[in-house]
Amino acid sequence: MSSEHIRNFCIIAHIDHGKSTLADRFLDTCHTLSAYQMKDQVLDSMDLERERGITIKAHSIAMDYTARDGREYRFHLIDTPGHVDFSYEVSRSLAACEGALLLVDASQGVEAQTVANLHMAREAKLTIIPVINKIDMPAARPDEVKEQIRHLIDCTDDEILAVSARQGIGIVEVLEAVVARVPAPSGDPDAPLRALIFDSIFDKFRGVVAYVRLVDGSVKRGDRVRLLSTGITYDVDEVGSLRLGLIPRERLEAGEVGYILAGMKVVADAKVGDTIVPETSAGIQALPGFKPLKPMVFSGLFPVDTEDYVNLREALGKLALNDAALAWTPETSAALGFGFRCGFLGPLHIEIVQERLHREYNLDIIATIPNVQLRATLDDGTKVQVNSPADMPDPGHVAAYEEPFIEVRIITPGEFVGNVMRLVQDRRGEPHGIDYLDAERAQLTYLMPLSEIIYDFYDRLKSCSRGYATLDYELFDYMESDLVKLDVMLNGELVDALSLVAHKDKAYERGRDLVDRLRNLIPRQMFQIAIQAGIGGKIIARSTVSAMRKDVTAKCYGGDISRKRKLLEKQKEGKRKMKQIGTVHVPQEAFLALLRGQDE
């Protein structure tokens, strides 16, 4: 098939606007899957994606479409995730495409990721086709949404398509627009091979599968290829198309999206963003790659059952095969035992990793309070990087701290602007601008510390806007901040797992909050327990758990000592399962509840 009949495009949108459902309808229309294979959001293949109804990884699939003009087209579709933590998945997908369908929910309107993803697609110079989805909904407001879209994109009302992915309305029009508006790929089939690795996955049976977009040339089984960044050469074992599974083909040609198997052992071998070229070629220009993924948020992961440490290490290793954003180093906590300090893209990423560990590796995990990566400048001018509260240098020697700031975009109905502004200002946000997408929809931009959104921000944003406000952010830069380490003590003994980094102005409030919550989670013991929060040596909040007053049983009837012993052994085992902080026993569940925030 000549590249003239190829269309590479992706679907981008805010979370839940219906990308995966629209992809389902495309697959129906193109008869790509059998009735047996088909199900709702079929491309969301991970268990976790299916259960939560969200897309975590971008999914590529090839489809054959017979257009109204009677000609056959080969579509390569990439369904992308909508959540901000996974926006790197979107940016990679864009590199494999010439066009993007920008989907907007007809009842929700333009939201933060709509704008963020649109910006990325524009930067990647993609042709954008705006599509309003869910027009079947009673709350659909297609005309208002059109106005919002026109505010963002220079287009006419007629160019904005309207569909119901769920009911299959307007699907063919979208596919026709793809044929008509998305340019065919423009590479040179006769030039030497140039293929961009835009994703790679690890398959238990087949090893590393590199997802590629061929820009120039072609590739087939038996070719010897080289990766430009590493210089390592490989024999191509197999090439093919991405369907629900891998479908081997004779060759892949310029303009196509497909996969290459070449005996690569670990995902790092097939680095996303690298360019594949023929072994012998010289002087070939690398394709523009991607910014390396940098963990933004750190948290300690500890196995609930301390015996699971080794299993956790192995499981993280396996997860990392498919999750290039995950980074970790060993960490020890007096309270929680042995674990790992892990770097993540954001709070949802932490949650997903935790859940995958549970689901796929049967590991129960406690995650400590997340923190961002800090930079400390010491008195003597040396700079140190801090990934954990425990690593914070002695405050006496720190000249200044810097922490990452982000540019936040919040889109909200006008009536909640006041609430949102109050919330953001409370989180040290500095207003950068306000813009109205239409009479009713405001877009607020702020500069604020990343640390302020990883702690309970999203929920508050939602609750102060009755669920309407949405948020997107990108890293801005490191800036100076007045930070302190907040510690929690039980009867004077530090609970290292609860230490956290806080802004000086917030420390009191957070200390109070931690102390109050702990008070409700620690069972009474035979003696009184003082719970304190402090900065350095200074106590800023305290509370007490009063002593238990009664725990006594009657005699041992008729010399039945064995029964009594069994009862006490049970009680004893209960204590042994708790974590001992100095002299105080703290149930594992208390840490769990506190760190998972489930007690509220």
Next chain:
Amino acid sequence: MTDPAHWRDLGPGIYLHIPFCRRRCGYCDFASTTGDAAARNAFVADLLAEIRLVAAGGDFADETFRTIFLGGGTPSLLEGDQMNRILGALRDSFAVTPDAEVTMEANPESLEPERLDAFLRGGGNRVSLGIQSLDDAALRLLDRAHDAALARHRAGELKERRVSFSVDLIYGLPGLDTTAWGTALDGAIELGADHLSAYLLTLEPGTPMHVAVATGELTLPGEEEARAQYELLVDRTSAAGLSCYEISNFARPGLESRHNQNYWVRGEYLGLGPSAHSHHGGWRWANEPDPGAWSRAVQAGGGASWGMPREAGGSYREMSEAADCPILFRERVSGREAAAEWIFLGLRRTEGVPWDLLATAAGDGAAALERRTGFLAEQGLLERQDGWLRLARAGRFVSDAIFADLMAAMEDPVPVDGTRR
């Protein structure tokens, strides 16, 4: 490390379980049946058979018993001659010191003077009277078969005969406040017993009272109220000259129950009858609790012996492997288990436990145990004095938590220290 000399005349003891009650009280989950006269006769025959069997086995031939305790159930339901046959059989079959403490548990409704006199004639010298309360509302709540007047009357009969007796009380009852408890307690003290046991009501799963509390029909007093009742108990008894020698037991000096103390100092004893427990030669074992099953096993056991288990090849082993052995289980107690027993038995006594005894049993857990006892002493829950470890008064009412805590400390020889990283 040997036991303190003054513990030696506490045991060994013999416990006999008499599994009959006139009817089942609403809070009780003991092994007992109502049974008629014929059943009691058959039971006594079986018990006599068991006494002879154990004696014939010879495992206790070297022991001189210092206490006998008829418990239940309601031993006072037995006829006078039945009691005498049992006590006689014990003296015929085993060596029993002439001054042995011979106690019978009795309920007011069945302790008629004839029975009491028969018991005394047979060598009995101590009665533990299950009055439970002197508040008629409380007695109805407990579903007891007697009222306060009868309890007073029986106490009077005991006093007339100058028999040393103990009264049992229960506090922490649903609907009874501390004032009502104080009144009942004062009444009980006025009965003039030498000994008083008072237990906080424990709800046993499955008993009618447990159900009533679970469904909200009855409400137990709160923690502070129960504690206040305990404090009142300790204060009033000591004012009356009954000193607290164990968490729940009070006596005039010298009149403490030797039989029960023997349990708490981990002494040896032989248990006979269904569900009875024994401790001998480093083993603990228990008889089959079901009276029918126990009886069948006794009847089938002619000639064989049971009693002290021998580790290999002995009579006990043969017995316990036989299908109709009356022994439900046995276990060897040593090391950590022995240390645990020192904690949860020995510390119940006000005198406490010699630290060396406990430390030796705890082995490599001793250091951690020492640290933890030090901490709990600082908290005012334990006392360490002259080489003895004991519960402080403030620790008595949270004793189970302390025991479990010490047991846990002992098992983690290297406790996670909050400051260590």
